[in-house]
Amino acid sequence: QLQLQESGPGLVKPSETxxxxxxxxxxxxxxxxxxxxxxxxxxxxxxxWIGSIYYIGSTYYNPSLKGRVTISLDTSKNHFSLEVNSVxxxxxxxxxxxxxxxxxxxxxxxxxxGTLVTVSS
Amino acid sequence: QSALTQPxxxxxxPGQSITISCIGASTDVGSYKLVSWYQQHPGKAPKLMxxxxxxxxxxVSNRFSGSKSGNTASLTISGLQAxxxxxxxxxxxxxxxxxxxxxxxxxxxxx
Numbered sequence: 756q757l758q759l760q761e762s763g764p765g766l767v768k769p770s771e772t773x774x775x776x777x778x779x780x781x782x783x784x785x786x787x788x789x790x791x792x793x794x795x796x797x798x799x800x801x802x803x804w805i806g807s808i809y810y811i812g813s814t815y816y817n818p819s820l821k822g823r824v825t826i827s828l829d830t831s832k833n834h835f836s837l838e839v840n841s842v843x844x845x846x847x848x849x850x851x852x853x854x855x856x857x858x859x860x861x862x863x864x865x866x867x868x869g870t871l872v873t874v875s876s
Numbered sequence: 877q878s879a880l881t882q883p884x885x886x887x888x889x890p891g892q893s894i895t896i897s898c899i900g901a902s903t904d905v906g907s908y909k910l911v912s913w914y915q916q917h918p919g920k921a922p923k924l925m926x927x928x929x930x931x932x933x934x935x936v937s938n939r940f941s942g943s944k945s946g947n948t949a950s951l952t953i954s955g956l957q958a959x960x961x962x963x964x965x966x967x968x969x970x971x972x973x974x975x976x977x978x979x980x981x982x983x984x985x986x987x
Contacts, residue, residue, distance in 0.1 A: 792976070802914075802965050802967075802978045803978065804967075804976040807975065807976070815972070816975075818973070851922075855976075859910065859927060860910055860975070861910045861911065861967045861968055861976055862910075862924060863912065863914070863922070863976075864924040864927075864933065866921040866922055866923075867921065
């Protein structure tokens, strides 16, 4: 059964870079059938898609975040990563990593458990 | 402001049916058979309940159903149960530029 697990610092200072990694177990991120994505949820608010990456390295980003976000993958470690630069308090959120099929792009499943990242000095 | 519009809250009594709407546009909901719905309980990750407008993943109760007309998708929950109390989000594919968009979420209260 495919499982995803987010990891990274829970506290980031304003103007610095937020970096998270999603480790995938029970399946390969080199599959041609899936995108690997990041979604976030500010406390008490709704879900926001951040971006996704395909196994060949193609990336797709939320236009509202483009320019601050980079998603990359490491097939040798079977994980993919998120960087958000120049963070502010508005980037405080639970960050989820997830998988979604190329043939059914909005069908996000499974999700990681999520990790809370707080932006504060 | 979310790309897809959902009511902030809905409520119903046990055994009743409720419907949650998700209003999009001709560039997302109206263009693709790719609307999905997620259930999220407090402190938990979202769970896929409906995909490709009307399909249910294995293990999801048949009390949950999806439909769509034009730019509006809907989630119906029949025979409401206390465990259905949660937040529900719709999601749609929106083309290669925007890719994926979510609704703002709807809080379902079972009275």
